[in-house]
Amino acid sequence: MQLTQAMPTLLGSRLMAALACLRVCGLRVIVPMCVSSGLAGCGTDARDGAAVGTGPDTFSVELVSTVGKMEGAPEELFGRIVAVAADRDRAVYVADGIGDVVRAYGVAGSYLGTVGSGGDGPGEFRYLRGVGVDGSGALLVRGHFRVSTFEAPAGQEWADSLTGTFSVAGHQAPAGLRGKYRAGRYLAPSHVWRNFRRGLPYYLAFDADGPTGDTVWVPPFPNPQFAGRANYPVDESSGRNVDGINRVPFEPAASWDVAPDGRVVMAEGTAYRIVEVGPLGDTLRAVERAPVPRSVTPEEARDSLRAFRERLDSVPVPLSRVRGMSDAARAVELPDVAPEIIGVSLDRDDNLWVRRWPRTGRSETLYDLYDADRRLIGVVVVPVSFVPDLAPWLSRELMVGVTRDPDTGLDQVTVYRIP
Numbered sequence: 001m002q003l004t005q006a007m008p009t010l011l012g013s014r015l016m017a018a019l020a021c022l023r024v025c026g027l028r029v030i031v032p033m034c035v036s037s038g039l040a041g042c043g044t045d046a047r048d049g050a051a052v053g054t055g056p057d058t059f060s061v062e063l064v065s066t067v068g069k070m071e072g073a074p075e076e077l078f079g080r081i082v083a084v085a086a087d088r089d090r091a092v093y094v095a096d097g098i099g100d101v102v103r104a105y106g107v108a109g110s111y112l113g114t115v116g117s118g119g120d121g122p123g124e125f126r127y128l129r130g131v132g133v134d135g136s137g138a139l140l141v142r143g144h145f146r147v148s149t150f151e152a153p154a155g156q157e158w159a160d161s162l163t164g165t166f167s168v169a170g171h172q173a174p175a176g177l178r179g180k181y182r183a184g185r186y187l188a189p190s191h192v193w194r195n196f197r198r199g200l201p202y203y204l205a206f207d208a209d210g211p212t213g214d215t216v217w218v219p220p221f222p223n224p225q226f227a228g229r230a231n232y233p234v235d236e237s238s239g240r241n242v243d244g245i246n247r248v249p250f251e252p253a254a255s256w257d258v259a260p261d262g263r264v265v266m267a268e269g270t271a272y273r274i275v276e277v278g279p280l281g282d283t284l285r286a287v288e289r290a291p292v293p294r295s296v297t298p299e300e301a302r303d304s305l306r307a308f309r310e311r312l313d314s315v316p317v318p319l320s321r322v323r324g325m326s327d328a329a330r331a332v333e334l335p336d337v338a339p340e341i342i343g344v345s346l347d348r349d350d351n352l353w354v355r356r357w358p359r360t361g362r363s364e365t366l367y368d369l370y371d372a373d374r375r376l377i378g379v380v381v382v383p384v385s386f387v388p389d390l391a392p393w394l395s396r397e398l399m400v401g402v403t404r405d406p407d408t409g410l411d412q413v414t415v416y417r418i419p
Helices: 298-313 327-331
Strands: 021-024 027-030 058-060 062-067 081-086 092-096 101-105 111-115 130-133 139-142 146-151 161-167 180-182 185-194 197-207 210-217 230-235 238-242 255-258 264-267 273-277 283-288 343-346 352-356 365-370 376-382 398-404 411-417
Touching: 081 398, 081 411, 092 130, 092 411, 161 197, 264 343, 376 398
Parallel strands: 027 283, 058 376, 081 130, 255 343
Antiparallel strands: 021 027, 062 411, 081 092, 092 101, 101 111, 130 139, 139 146, 146 161, 180 185, 185 197, 197 210, 230 238, 255 264, 264 273, 273 283, 343 352, 352 365, 365 376, 398 411
């Protein structure tokens, strides 16, 4: 049976922050009550004010470990990190696209070993796309052509014993999007792709026998062709991707995530509104809060424009031939305010994480954390900036993300604990 979602609009009227729950035309809209001046939208704004980090419902994380060096043992060197995942306090997994290898580490940073290897045989990978851990602790490794599942042998803390493989050949796997697995069913991220232009994203369901025929669509949003990397043609049948020029700095962008049961959470980024849609296309609820604009400072605009122009100058063809660039990117026009939302994620306990723009002058990662009933728990403050294109692994106890040194380009995996 084909499960094709309806196309619900993301447009809606602003609701006052004092409302706790309201139904408008059948849409259940949940707007959390203000419980502390330390929360975004409650009293002093947490996006740009001193309230973040001081309120009782603000959580400052504690660094547990950092893995990744410029020089050292092979297990401490990363070529190109494509994904990270964790099995709570047991193991952290890092997928390295150079060599198609998955390395396992203890939460404290000790090296445990490798999972599989590059190749085409059982337990081997080609063109790594992602890793994930399901509720039972099983590890999933996504290559371009198939998904392999691993479990931990008795008495071992990390999973390296191959238990299954199923094909996902022929389906695009966008970088930065995490597939979800439960009870032998895997939802693989993909997107419509026509004439070298990206279209609406969706998820295809697979099991051990291959595609199930089920499709979960992400709700529509404006200009999906700007959601990925820009590219330019090399010849009639091929092109080359260009990172970082599809949108101008500070330009809002849509973000989404999928739950293993097929629910999708999605935000356009232009307003603080996250809509949740069921696997059959029914709109379940939305989280909405009053916006408080966070201005782009002259210093931020100057530095961002300089870096953006350098990327444009590196493109070896006229920009008129580049596909997938927004109008603002072609005109090199920066917005005056930062986006309301950078990204949304669901952890494996169905908590909702809403990433917001950092406060002025700070290198940090800010999340509004909602529980499975979409009640606001608080604000989580990470004192480093996670690479936004590499989805971090999140839970209410542990966070695993990738940071990048702006001077050396060194990627490191950092593990934080939420007190």
